[in-house]
Amino acid sequence: MAQRHTFTQNATHRPMTTAHLAQTMSLLEMNNNELAEKIQNELANNPALELKEDYRCPVCGKKLVNQVCSVCSRPPSLDPSDPIVFVSSRNTYSSSYTSRRSEDYESFEDFSVDTEDLPFYVLNQIRTELKPDERAIAAAILHGLDDNGFYPQPLVELAVHHHVPLSKIEHVRSLIQHSDPIGVASQSAQEALIVQADTLREDGFDMPPLTKRALEEGFHELSKKDHRALSKRLGISISDTEKIIAFISENLNPFPAHAHWGSHRNQTSDEPERYQDPDIIISYNKEDPEAQLVVQVLWPIYGNLHINQFLKKVIAETKTDSSKQLAEEQQKAMLLIKCIAQRNHTLVQLMQKLAYDQRKFILKGDRYLIPMTRASVAEELGVHESTISRAVSSKSVQLPSGKIVPLSQFFDRSLQVRTIIKDMIEKEKKPLSDTKIASKLSQDGYNIARRTVAKYRSMEGILPAHLRKKQN
DNA sequence: CTATGGCACGGATT
DNA sequence: AATCCGTGCCATAG
Numbered sequence: 175m176a177q178r179h180t181f182t183q184n185a186t187h188r189p190m191t192t193a194h195l196a197q198t199m200s201l202l203e204m205n206n207n208e209l210a211e212k213i214q215n216e217l218a219n220n221p222a223l224e225l226k227e228d229y230r231c232p233v234c235g236k237k238l239v240n241q242v243c244s245v246c247s248r249p250p251s252l253d254p255s256d257p258i259v260f261v262s263s264r265n266t267y268s269s270s271y272t273s274r275r276s277e278d279y280e281s282f283e284d285f286s287v288d289t290e291d292l293p294f295y296v297l298n299q300i301r302t303e304l305k306p307d308e309r310a311i312a313a314a315i316l317h318g319l320d321d322n323g324f325y326p327q328p329l330v331e332l333a334v335h336h337h338v339p340l341s342k343i344e345h346v347r348s349l350i351q352h353s354d355p356i357g358v359a360s361q362s363a364q365e366a367l368i369v370q371a372d373t374l375r376e377d378g379f380d381m382p383p384l385t386k387r388a389l390e391e392g393f394h395e396l397s398k399k400d401h402r403a404l405s406k407r408l409g410i411s412i413s414d415t416e417k418i419i420a421f422i423s424e425n426l427n428p429f430p431a432h433a434h435w436g437s438h439r440n441q442t443s444d445e446p447e448r449y450q451d452p453d454i455i456i457s458y459n460k461e462d463p464e465a466q467l468v469v470q471v472l473w474p475i476y477g478n479l480h481i482n483q484f485l486k487k488v489i490a491e492t493k494t495d496s497s498k499q500l501a502e503e504q505q506k507a508m509l510l511i512k513c514i515a516q517r518n519h520t521l522v523q524l525m526q527k528l529a530y531d532q533r534k535f536i537l538k539g540d541r542y543l544i545p546m547t548r549a550s551v552a553e554e555l556g557v558h559e560s561t562i563s564r565a566v567s568s569k570s571v572q573l574p575s576g577k578i579v580p581l582s583q584f585f586d587r588s589l590q591v592r593t594i595i596k597d598m599i600e601k602e603k604k605p606l607s608d609t610k611i612a613s614k615l616s617q618d619g620y621n622i623a624r625r626t627v628a629k630y631r632s633m634e635g636i637l638p639a640h641l642r643k644k645q646n
Numbered sequence: 647c648t649a650t651g652g653c654a655c656g657g658a659t660t
Numbered sequence: 661a662a663t664c665c666g667t668g669c670c671a672t673a674g
Contacts, residue, residue, distance in 0.1 A: 547658090547660090548659080548660070549658095549660080559659090562660095563659095563660055585659095587659095587664095587665075587666095588665080588666090607648080607649060607650090608649070608650070609648085609649075622666085623666065623667050623668080624649095624650095624667090625650090625651090625666075625667055625668070626665090626666055626667065628649090628650060629651095629665090629666080629667095632650095632651085638649075638650060638651090639649075639650090640649075640650090640674075
């Protein structure tokens with residue numbers, strides 16, 4: 175299939191000044207956090223630059239009233255036959271927690287999330303799972319969250335107000351509750367904890383027996399940390415009770431809106447995982463496997479950047495020295511806006527290419543990653559290698575699965591084979607030696623040296639054949 | 647003798 | 661130019 179994007183390519187090849195070039199490069203290698211900081215900085219120092227805070231729905235572009243678009247949450251479909259849809263960076267929104275400054279909470283362990291951001295953050299995760307008539311309900315629930323992330327009002331009221339059965343409201347709320355932060359929109363701390371416990375269990379998390387019952391039946395004792403009374407109620411020993419309490423306080427969070435504690439993740443506690451906010455989000459409608467991929471290049475701040483029109487007028491009309499200086503500032507502001515546009519354009523082009531080529535990887539997981547290099551992408555897009563390199567660096571993508579991975583993972587040469595090996599070992603009957611694995615792989619067309627298999631194996635934290643005899 | 651990890655080299659990639 | 665990565669060789673363990 176030929177070019178499927180409608181973005182103009184030749185717009186890129188405008189002549190640039192060296193300043194333009196230098197700035198575009200440095201902006202390109204910034205992720206959204208850094209870019210947000212940069213923009214804030216410029217806004218503070220440059221009077222010619224102006225932020226128009228027109229809050230718009232990230233998906234329909236409609237003006238927002240209560241931070242959450244109450245009407246729609248469906249991405250606009252530019253062309254229904256196109257497998258990829260872009261919600262480009264202009265007029266999109268800042269994803270939730272993105273805008274918090276680190277110094278805001280460094281000293282507090284239990285900082286409270288800006289609850290104005292929370293609805294956005296959650297809505298974004300569930301958008302593609304909502305049916306049209308459920309959107310307004312989701313918006314209403316998210317709008318009614320209190321500071322702790324609870325939805326204290328009775329659900330029946332919503333059902334009456336929206337003229338739908340209570341079960342529908344419950345369904346929507348359950349979707350919300352299972353988003354990150356898990357348990358949000360529960361009616362109480364107790365309910366939030368139960369939802370979290372359920373989710374962890376579904377994820378195959380080991381937890382002490384009776385944890386759920388402790389939450390359901392012994393919540394009163396639990397909140398008072400009354401070990402004796404709790405153990406009596408559950409009919410188990412004190413030490414088992416203490417295990418439950420320890421588990422709950424370590425892994426669960428009664429107030430979903432207060433800082434997330436590192437959401438659930440794979441069983442293996444591997445490298446220090448950074449919970450970076452994504453710069454790009456890829457989602458799709460999970461009910462329709464042929465659905466379009468929705469790629470959002472997130473815009474790190476609220477509102478859009480503009481040139482201060484008032485100042486522009488002043489500059490045009492006066493010819494004093496000070497206005498000359500202002501004119502310079504204005505030039506700088508225009509340059510910045512242009513460079514940011516350039517950056518976004520590059521990112522969109524890159525994601526276009528990746529979303530199209532790696533659709534299977536995005537939808538189905540690591541083993542469908544087609545190995546590709548930055549250089550080859552650069553060639554196809556007609557840009558310099560270093561451009562791609564910068565664009566890829568320090569960015570992260572949220573995949574439809576909810577996983578947030580570094581953008582560089584798209585260029586991981588070995589990820590595909592590594593996951594195939596992992597699968598192979600999981601399905602093995604007798605432990606396979608590295609040599610066996612290597613020869614099996616070459617039958618499937620993967621020519622990998624035995625030595626390399628060993629390396630991949632250890633990268634995945636899998637023990638050598640003779641040590642994994644009878645596991646699981 | 648087989649399976650695996652360490653070290654280091656060279657080519658690819660950034 | 662600097663770094664990363666796959667691979668070969670060899671030593672060691674079982």
